[in-house]
Amino acid sequence: MNLSGWKYEGRIISDTLQHQIMGVIKILNDPEKVRNRTWGGSLQKFIGNELGISDGQVRTIKRMMEEFDILKPGALNKRTIPDKSNLYSENGEVLIRLFESEELLKQKPSKDSYEQLEKIKEIYKLFYLKILVKYTIRDKDGNEFHPAIILLKALKKYDYLTYWEWYLLNTIITSDNDPEAEREFDKYLTNIRNRTLKVSDLKIIENVLSHSYILGNFAYVELIQIEGKKENMKITINEKNKQLINELLKEWGANDE
Structure with a gap:
């Protein structure tokens, strides 16, 4: 009997993926790095070179950011130069603040910062849980x-x-x-x-x-x-x-x- 799995084109949620998502966000939020590039132009390649990943991996991350309600669907496109003021959903803005808080806490290791980081990890799980139960x-x-x-x-x-x-x-x-x-x-x-x-x-x-x-x-x-x-x-x-x-x-x- 032949069997087949459900087709899934994303990535496993992990610390590595979250680090890459944050790397994409940092570039998109920096006009000096965007430099009037469009998503359909050289921006994908630039992001891949900056993060040390392939163009295909960059596109997969972008699709997951849309599916996980971080990026507004269609905000990154062939015609428009990215502007951070209209790229992210409300949930995306919340997640970005969590990413930023996590980075600050990692810069000052302590018992208190460790406990705060553990709480942030639990919030991440709740964020992705909300997405995955609705995922189709x-x-x-x-x-x-x-x-x-x-x-x-x-x-x-x-x-x-x-x-x-x-x-x-x-x-x-x-x-x-x-x-x-x-x-x-x-x-x-x-x-x-x-x-x-x-x-x-x-x-x-x-x-x-x-x-x-x-x-x-x-x-x-x-x-x-x-x-x-x-x-x-x-x-x-x-x-x-x-x-x-x-x-x-x-x-x-x-x-x-």
Whole structure:
């Protein structure tokens, strides 16, 4: 049986990514560095050279900044020279202030600054959590679905998912509410757990890193926990946020408690 992962074109949220986002912001906010360049002109290449990354990575970061509601969609374009006064959303302005506070605290290490940095990290997680629960992916027909809804519904029902069950979920369910697909998934998952369907008969042929990217981001914001890697992977709901998850599932009409 051929399996495929959900298509995700972003990056894993990490300290490295946040450092790169802040690097992009610093350049965009500095007229001396922008120098009348446009996004469709030489600005992308300049940013890549400054940060030591490729043009493609710069474009991926820009897309994620839009998807994560940091940049206003379309604010960076082929025609307009970037102006920091109209680049960022309200959420983006908040995040920038957090970045700036973090940098200042790192310059003066102390017990107090360490505690403040830990609090900022928790705020980052809440920021990205708000984004990721609403994040959508398009299926092959262009229809949008929420990975968080589908995953949390499955974890609530089955307690855990393995590596192979995750890709089975990705392959069969591409809609927030599709009872027929959910019944089909239930049938195959039962067969895997009863060992009437062997994992040796399963092959992942498309988007083979969806477990790394999508699950990695959900783990970062503590919606889920991941134990082990690949064939030994076990995905469960993070008990720390169980109440929040139950509220989300109730809001989505997917909580049977």
